Amino acid sequence: MTRVLAVLFVLLTSVLVLPASPASAHAATVGSTPAPGSVIGASPSEVTVTFSEPVTPVEGRVQVIAPDGERISGKVQGGGTVLRIPLRKASKPLGTYLISFRVISADSHPVGGAITFSVGAPSARPEEPAATTGPHPSVAVAVPLLKTIGYAGVTLIVGPALFLAFLWPPRRSRGGALRMIRIGLALTAAATLGALGSQAQQGSGAPLWTLTADEFLEVVTSQYGLLLLGRLAILGALAVLLPPLLRRPPRTVSVPLTVPVPVLVGAGAPVPRPAPAPKPQPQLTPRKARAWAVLGLGAAGLATWPMTGHAIAVPLPAVTVTAGVVHMAAMATWIGGLVTLTVFLLRGTHERMLGVVLPVWSRWAALAVIWLVMAGVVQSVIQLGSVPALWRTDYGRLLLVKVGVLAVVLVAAAGARRMVNRARNGRGLRRTVLVEVVASVLILGLSSVLVQVDPGRSAAANEKAVGGKGVSETLTSDLYTVQFNIYPVELGEWNTVHAFLYRPDGAPLQAEEWQVSARLLDPPLEAVKQPMAGLLPGNQALGSLTFPLAGTYELVFTIRVSEIDRASVKTTVTVGR
Structure with a gap:
């Protein structure tokens, strides 16, 4: 049953990201x-x-x-x-x-x-x-799907591990929760291997199945690849260290230590008192050492996510990476704990035991949400760059949707907390927690999409990004051939026109007078004529055009090549918003 629920959890989160568009360019x-x-x-x-x-x-x-x-x-x-x-x-x-x-x-x-x-x-x-x-469609689908599987794997590790370590009822079997942790480790490792295998194809635009050994070697030796290899090594170490730490510790029987007291024979002889036992010094037992090793490895493993994403490419990478680790740890604690409660503990556990476990979990969940929101605010402020980016960019709009879903989850969580405080641990509580789980899964899916979308801070750079968006064309009349280039063909008055004039046989032709006009066709506007300045060696001219509205414009070049010879040629260009 545990395996089925874990698979359904991953499939549900995966479906959420299938319609997502491929990642946009994050450097302009x-x-x-x-x-x-x-x-x-x-x-x-x-x-x-x-x-x-x-x-x-x-x-x-x-x-x-x-x-x-x-x-x-x-x-x-x-x-x-x-x-x-x-x-x-x-x-x-x-x-x-x-x-x-x-x-x-x-x-x-x-x-x-x-x-x-x-x-x-x-x-x-x-x-x-x-x-x-x-990217190839196979890569466009695989990348967000792999990220979702990786996030799901982390939640299936952290949530059950915390409950087993601190809140597990003594009479409940631990086998199912341990199996869920193993599933989480396997999912995270599979997602990491998939990320290594798809990175080269993201760059080349080729299908996933065309990956070569040389391409894979180039990825694993890059900074990105080394971080993911480190994550795989950490997962392997956790697979060895976690299960023994989370199994039920053996019971120990305490035996009182008696100190023999010597008796001296003789009248008036003092009876010596036993020497006070030395205070026990704190020792790092093998179990405590294992626990500290797991905590350190877990933090290092979580850091590999922000270090291979948006967080590393901002002006304050140390802040965003730290916030990313906190955000992910809080998310895994909260959602993983909800899944553990839903799958294992809300059914079959005595109400008296739930009355002990649930109040503690409720406080933990509240703290996790507080840290989740705080870390999310830090990340959002840095990644958005400006308040208008909230509604002007895909990143900002997705963030608003995520916040809205989070609000629904917090309302459900508040209802569950009231039920816990009133000691109502029945069907109503299970339904409320189920709402939390479903909404949290939606948040997980939105997070997988969000890391694939241009951050709001990149919007300004992308708006100013340059490219080959000018228009070049050759027009011919009986008197001449004119080649021209207009850049950048956008709204406003800063559109440069550079033209070259040639005879019908291809030889350069010197013009006596240049003129160009632009007329919007729909809705029709009057043509605006602009003179062009002749440049040496005589067959070149430079001018500018104004495009006040988006639409299709008719361009007319009127060029006089002698006192009486004049001709006009025309074409159309489209100006977007």
Whole structure:
């Protein structure tokens, strides 16, 4: 029965995260050299990409593609927030280049993207490698599922262990609770192995089943992999130390120690009093040493979760890691204790014994919730970054939902506490505790999704993230061919237009006058004409465009190439919100 309930518990929490979207990029691109969408005069020997957080390049997934599709990048030099990519000379250097990258951010999440720049004049954008499009569906499902299984495993270890150590009724069998602890250890180990096996595929975008020995070796020798290997070692040690510590201790029979008193024969001889027994000195018994070892290993094991997630990639990592350990320990104590009560103790235990156990547990649960909330507040303040992020970001909205569910749980817990104080330990109490368990499972699922979503603090960086979002196009008339680039194509007046003019045979053509206009098509607005300034050597011009509203705009270039020869060409661009 215990095995069935444990499996159902894990399956329920797993279902909660199946609809979750894959993890977003947690480090944003904040700059590059050459600048995104820029046009430069000569092919560079090196390009750089700058991120908002330290990153590690994924082997073979950072490259620069020349205008003709040739890969011209050398070995990437990664250090901190900047990637340096050396380039060799392209066979056909004129045109648009693509910087394609896939890296792992400091919080172990993959980041992919692309940036373009042009040499001489823009051209058709080189095809972007498919590997940067995101994680494979098998990875997108497996990662949150593995995290949920890991959280469930920790709760199945901590809750039963605390009850067995301090609150277990003496006449109840301990076998079921010990089996639940073993299940928890196995689930946590399986989730950890799964995380090791899926990390490389998160970075490469490949399916889970294509993992190679070299990729796995690269993961296990990284900081992320070493932390998870440490977690596996701790789980192995706990599997050895915990069961003997939690089995019923053998009864000991105390034998009074008598001290013989010598009797002296003779009148008036004093009778000596026995010497006082020395006070016993506290000793570290093997059982106490085992208990301290379990506590130390448990704290170290819990620390591996925040150290492989969001907490390690913030300005105050020591604070967030500590808060993460407290948050997880309190969560495991509370939810694991509720599961232990529901599965083992609320049925079959005499009401007098429950009257002793439940008040103590009620105080423990209250303390666990207080620490849970305090640690959660610390994490949320640091990870959100601002109050508006609560409703403007996915992270903030999920956090609000989690807080709402927590409020429901606290109401149920308050009802259960009142019943305990009134010594009502019957069916009503079991129903109330069951509500707590179900709502707590939902919180567990939301936590698994939350660690996969961009923290609110990353929203500002992502809003300012740069990318190849400019528009490049070639338009032709009977008099000329014009190539142009607009960057960044967004709402507002800071949209730069850079244009190049050529004869029909491809030779550069000097213009006498340049003009460009933009007209919103739906709803229709009047065209806004903007002059463009000619640049040396004469076939280039620079200007700006204003896009006041989101929608599709008609762009018209009117270029005069002589006193009487003038022609207009047009196209459309779409501006999002």
